[in-house]
Amino acid sequence: MNCIIIDDEATSRTIIGELCSSYKNLNVVEVFSNAIEAIKYLNQNKTDLIFLDIHMPDFNGFDFIRTLKDPPFIILTTSDAEFAIQAFEYDCIVDYIVKPIKPERFKKSIQKVEVKLNEKVTATTTEKEKLQTVDDFYVNINKRLIKIDIQSIYLVEAKGDYIYLKTDNKNYTVHSTLKKIEEKLPDHMFLKIHRSYIININKIIDIEDNSVLIEKDIVPVSRSNRPELMKRLNLL
Amino acid sequence: MKEQPNLNYINSLSGGDKSFKIKLISIIKKEFKIEKNIYYNNIKSEKLKLCSENVHKIKHKISILGLEKSYEIAAQYENNLREGNSALQNKFSDILNNVTNYLNKL
Numbered sequence: 001m002n003c004i005i006i007d008d009e010a011t012s013r014t015i016i017g018e019l020c021s022s023y024k025n026l027n028v029v030e031v032f033s034n035a036i037e038a039i040k041y042l043n044q045n046k047t048d049l050i051f052l053d054i055h056m057p058d059f060n061g062f063d064f065i066r067t068l069k070d071p072p073f074i075i076l077t078t079s080d081a082e083f084a085i086q087a088f089e090y091d092c093i094v095d096y097i098v099k100p101i102k103p104e105r106f107k108k109s110i111q112k113v114e115v116k117l118n119e120k121v122t123a124t125t126t127e128k129e130k131l132q133t134v135d136d137f138y139v140n141i142n143k144r145l146i147k148i149d150i151q152s153i154y155l156v157e158a159k160g161d162y163i164y165l166k167t168d169n170k171n172y173t174v175h176s177t178l179k180k181i182e183e184k185l186p187d188h189m190f191l192k193i194h195r196s197y198i199i200n201i202n203k204i205i206d207i208e209d210n211s212v213l214i215e216k217d218i219v220p221v222s223r224s225n226r227p228e229l230m231k232r233l234n235l236l
Numbered sequence: 237m238k239e240q241p242n243l244n245y246i247n248s249l250s251g252g253d254k255s256f257k258i259k260l261i262s263i264i265k266k267e268f269k270i271e272k273n274i275y276y277n278n279i280k281s282e283k284l285k286l287c288s289e290n291v292h293k294i295k296h297k298i299s300i301l302g303l304e305k306s307y308e309i310a311a312q313y314e315n316n317l318r319e320g321n322s323a324l325q326n327k328f329s330d331i332l333n334n335v336t337n338y339l340n341k342l
Contacts, residue, residue, distance in 0.1 A: 008293075009267065009293055009296060010263050010266075010267050011260070011263055011264050011267055011296065011297060011300070012296065014259065014260055014263050015249060015260070018249060018250075018256055018260075019249075055292055057289055079292060079295055079296050079299070080292075080311075099296050099299065100245055100296065100299050100300045102245075102248075103248065103249065
């Protein structure tokens with residue numbers, strides 16, 4: 001978990017840095033003495049967690065949060081408990097620690113962040129799974145949107161700026177990339193076996209050395225993709 | 237009896253790591269000196285709002301050194317300064333002197 005520390009007091013920055021160093025999964029990537037510098041950094045970099053001091057001159061912690069479009073998780077650090085209620089207004093704020101920060105209290109805070117991070121990962125996975133339960137997608141061919149039944153696809157081949165889509169009924173040449181179509185295809189059904197080929201593993205007829213026979217096509221299997229292919233087969 | 241500063245918090249934080257303890261004390265000494273000077277300049281110029289910001293920062297160091305009662309006074313003084321009231325100035329100066337003397341001995 002990458003984190004940054006924003007605090008105008010060197011003492012606080014040192015203490016938080018030391019507390020972080022006790023956690024293997026917590027990596028302090030940057031430390032800032034003012035919020036403006038941190039905003040510049042976050043415009044170009046991502047972080048999982050921010051330790052943010054509320055009470056800073058000119059630009060306080062809440063002003064800072066309001067500038068963030070997609071705020072990461074934030075732990076507020078402050079010498080006063082008076083802002084705690086305001087902190088509840090922000091979903092990104094995971095915890096509110098009063099200084100001086102005690103190691104036991106810090107530990108609780110980190111545990112809260114870990115729970116939140118796990119929830120976020122689960123939500124993202126569920127979203128991906130939802131996408132992958134879709135039965136079809138549309139491709140644009142000569143200004144016509146053509147519906148492709150995902151189960152009918154047996155082979156996708158990359159050819160320069162195009163992909164060659166082979167289905168049970170018909171073949172299509174589509175202006176797209178292998179990477180883009182890979183995102184649309186369900187992982188349990190499709191596998192990339194070569195930098196230029198994705199196959200529907202349910203349609204494999206046989207495998208010989210470094211090639212797969214799928215329908216009437218013989219498709220090469222790259223050495224690096226072969227172990228994954230073998231893992232996915234229901235071998236006797 | 238005057239409240240005595242201590243290193244309990246710093247010791248628990250450092251967990252026996254001497255180099256970290258020395259580093260943290262050195263940062264506190266340096267920062268406290270700067271903050272104290274800024275505070276006295278602002279109080280001299282009667283810039284009470286700025287003084288409240290200075291007290292806020294110093295307050296953290298007071299609590300790090302285990303001065304619980306002094307911390308309460310500093311917190312009250314900070315609020316008062318925000319409202320333009322500097323009545324606790326002398327008490328706060330005593331706290332600053334107490335911290336200064338202690339840090340000088342470290």
